[in-house]
Amino acid sequence: MTRLKAWALTPTALVFISWVIVLAVSQAMLGTVVTPQNLTTIVALSSTTIITGVGFTITMVAGVFDLSVGSAMMITGVVAGTLALKDVPLFLAMPSAVVLGAAIGATNAFLVTKLRINPIIATLGMLFALKGAGQLIGGGRGTQVLDPTFRFARDDFLGLPIPIFIMAVVVIVGHYLLAYTALGRRITAVGDNAVGAREVAINVERYRVYALIICGALAGLSGLIVTSILGATDAQQSVGREIDVATAAFLGGAALAGGRGSVIATSIAVLLLATLYNVFIQLNVRPEFVQVVSGALLVLAVAFNTRPSGGYK
Amino acid sequence: MTTRTVPATEQRSLAERFHISSSAVLVGIIVVEIIFFSAVQPAFLTATNLLNAARASSVMGIVAIGVTFGLISGAVDLSVASVLALSGVVGHTLLTSGVPGPIAVAGALVTGALFGLFNGIVTVRFRVNSLITTIGTLTIARGLAFGIADDAAPRSRDAFFNLFQTRLLGVPLAVLACGLLFLAGWYVLWYTRFGRYAYAIGDNSAAAWEAGLKVDRLRIGYLVLSGFLAGFAGWVLASMAATGNKGAAAGTELIVITAVLLGGVGFTGGSGSMSGTLIAVVLMGILVNGMSLMGLISTYQIIVIGLLLLVAMAAQTRRTGGWR
Numbered sequence: 001m002t003r004l005k006a007w008a009l010t011p012t013a014l015v016f017i018s019w020v021i022v023l024a025v026s027q028a029m030l031g032t033v034v035t036p037q038n039l040t041t042i043v044a045l046s047s048t049t050i051i052t053g054v055g056f057t058i059t060m061v062a063g064v065f066d067l068s069v070g071s072a073m074m075i076t077g078v079v080a081g082t083l084a085l086k087d088v089p090l091f092l093a094m095p096s097a098v099v100l101g102a103a104i105g106a107t108n109a110f111l112v113t114k115l116r117i118n119p120i121i122a123t124l125g126m127l128f129a130l131k132g133a134g135q136l137i138g139g140g141r142g143t144q145v146l147d148p149t150f151r152f153a154r155d156d157f158l159g160l161p162i163p164i165f166i167m168a169v170v171v172i173v174g175h176y177l178l179a180y181t182a183l184g185r186r187i188t189a190v191g192d193n194a195v196g197a198r199e200v201a202i203n204v205e206r207y208r209v210y211a212l213i214i215c216g217a218l219a220g221l222s223g224l225i226v227t228s229i230l231g232a233t234d235a236q237q238s239v240g241r242e243i244d245v246a247t248a249a250f251l252g253g254a255a256l257a258g259g260r261g262s263v264i265a266t267s268i269a270v271l272l273l274a275t276l277y278n279v280f281i282q283l284n285v286r287p288e289f290v291q292v293v294s295g296a297l298l299v300l301a302v303a304f305n306t307r308p309s310g311g312y313k
Numbered sequence: 314m315t316t317r318t319v320p321a322t323e324q325r326s327l328a329e330r331f332h333i334s335s336s337a338v339l340v341g342i343i344v345v346e347i348i349f350f351s352a353v354q355p356a357f358l359t360a361t362n363l364l365n366a367a368r369a370s371s372v373m374g375i376v377a378i379g380v381t382f383g384l385i386s387g388a389v390d391l392s393v394a395s396v397l398a399l400s401g402v403v404g405h406t407l408l409t410s411g412v413p414g415p416i417a418v419a420g421a422l423v424t425g426a427l428f429g430l431f432n433g434i435v436t437v438r439f440r441v442n443s444l445i446t447t448i449g450t451l452t453i454a455r456g457l458a459f460g461i462a463d464d465a466a467p468r469s470r471d472a473f474f475n476l477f478q479t480r481l482l483g484v485p486l487a488v489l490a491c492g493l494l495f496l497a498g499w500y501v502l503w504y505t506r507f508g509r510y511a512y513a514i515g516d517n518s519a520a521a522w523e524a525g526l527k528v529d530r531l532r533i534g535y536l537v538l539s540g541f542l543a544g545f546a547g548w549v550l551a552s553m554a555a556t557g558n559k560g561a562a563a564g565t566e567l568i569v570i571t572a573v574l575l576g577g578v579g580f581t582g583g584s585g586s587m588s589g590t591l592i593a594v595v596l597m598g599i600l601v602n603g604m605s606l607m608g609l610i611s612t613y614q615i616i617v618i619g620l621l622l623l624v625a626m627a628a629q630t631r632r633t634g635g636w637r
Binding site: 067111115116117118120121122124125126127128129131132133135136240243246250256286288289290291292293294295296298299302303 | 389391435439441442444445446448449450451452453454455456457459460564567570580612613614615616618619620622623626627630
């Protein structure tokens, strides 16, 4: 019983319970939320946000931050699609999204660990620079990529959309990496107490670099999947996604000060947000007001999450 | 993410070694900008264009005054551009629903101040990092602007609301207002307690508290001022266009924060000056105007300014040791 009580107070459990409550209440109100088809839709739509969220959580645990993930998803997808359109072989064009994402992560890491720029501002600058660059490459209008291999993410496997499987692998590997490996422990140590980590001879900067590169690469993977689902390069896709990702990470208990955060909790928080948006759409709430709600949720999530620890001074 | 003091690396910048103030560097860059743009674009150095550039920059300048107060006190306000757009939309919507001009304007200003109050309460009372708070309110305000705005609304014909379409002695009123507000901002920041306390709090809020300052209330106050000035800038912009544009000033937060950081306000608070911000606003205004004249589309401009923000931050961290 006490173990159950202890579990119920972990961020993962709180987010999970909140999600169940949202599902139950909205099911009681609308009757169309908890159906196999609608739940599959919610999970499938969340899959790219979750994949990005895994990397985002890892950066937050390491005590850094990556606001550029939305723009990184866009530009990596646009680049992969453009390369495919230029008849670059797909076995090169598709992984290029992940490679470019990792390069973006490495650039963020350079700004943060070498130039010592506050990570929020550094990645905010990158957000705008990447957005501009992506729009230049992608042009004003999207171009269709018709190749069926490129559109792999539109297919089903065992009756479920393929992005769900990719997401599951990323979440499991990400959780294992963060919670059960030496790398994960060191990333946590670096974020929890950078001075202490330095004193036990952990190279703080190195693990922050790893975290940011992992985050960039996962954003690249998401960007590829989004482009594959759309079947077109689109310089508007995923722009602003960082708000949802950050909200989910904060809801899942990740702290801006570092050292805390769970891949599983972030993923469930993404599902919680996606369920809310799904309900709003069913209630015909205008998308502008959904945006208002997501901003409010971000502020609420951080306020809620920094209360016990004293937070930012 | 706390800032810790870093062992002095004794890396002095070139400017420091030759005893050149950072303002002089900025003025030097402005001169280079003017020479460059007038060489490549004959239309640049004309009275019409310079007045246009000044008019367009005045909105950015008014916002930058508030952001300077916020940043010196240690709070970053990224919500200003969205609050500006929302205030313009609120003012114009009130006007078209039959409210008299002055009250519609008051509505715009109150909207800005209320968003500042919200930013302040969340940041100070709930101890949320101001960057995150204002990224949240940035989203909220823009969403509300898009939700409220009526694209079919008629343009404003109210003389008071449209005040900033007029000129005084050939100078657009917006430019004069911006200049006066800079003067007032400089005076308040430098010669009043409210201003000096911003430095004290930004430099060391614990010491400021021990010295008896009402730190929480003051910190909220600086963010209210920032929101209020964003609301004012929203009125100025809506007034010049005779309509509230829901998409107005998108990305302006990037330009403003870059200007304020270039102007020498330290990212961690406690340093900076109003004159530095003014010079940097002029620099950014000329840059944006020149790039537009050269036919650089806004996406290129976003890239340039995004990179400039990183340069400004990197230059600062060379001085301060930066983020650890």
